[in-house]
Amino acid sequence: xxxxxxxxxxxxxxxxxxxxxxxxxxxxxxxxxxxxxxxxxxxxxxxxxxxxxxxxxxxxxxxxxxxxxxxxxxxxxxxxxxxxxxxxxxxxxxxxxxxxxxxxxxxxxxxxxxxxxxxxxxxxxxxxx
Numbered sequence: 001x002x003x004x005x006x007x008x009x010x011x012x013x014x015x016x017x018x019x020x021x022x023x024x025x026x027x028x029x030x031x032x033x034x035x036x037x038x039x040x041x042x043x044x045x046x047x048x049x050x051x052x053x054x055x056x057x058x059x060x061x062x063x064x065x066x067x068x069x070x071x072x073x074x075x076x077x078x079x080x081x082x083x084x085x086x087x088x089x090x091x092x093x094x095x096x097x098x099x100x101x102x103x104x105x106x107x108x109x110x111x112x113x114x115x116x117x118x119x120x121x122x123x124x125x126x127x128x129x
Contacts, residue, residue, distance in 0.1 A: 010035040
């Protein structure tokens, strides 16, 4: 196929007419070429991509993307350390709370439950040889 004929086909003019179905009255009339349609669609596509990118970059939506909202490696490391410290503090607080509850039970004399069992040991005979 010759490039000259391709360029001619891109520049050929077409008419797009939008008509009212009931009255057959012309509502809008456009003169278009394939080149103008390709150009318009390309511009719309680029604008949509730019708008979407700007929306993600300049709004809090970026925090919902995996890996983007966390920041650099230093912030990620600090976040993990804080999470570990928080978990250990929660565990420590839980154990302290349980200890205080047990101490209150012992001091009040209520519901004392021992965690030891009496062992039945066999008697050992001492032999003096």
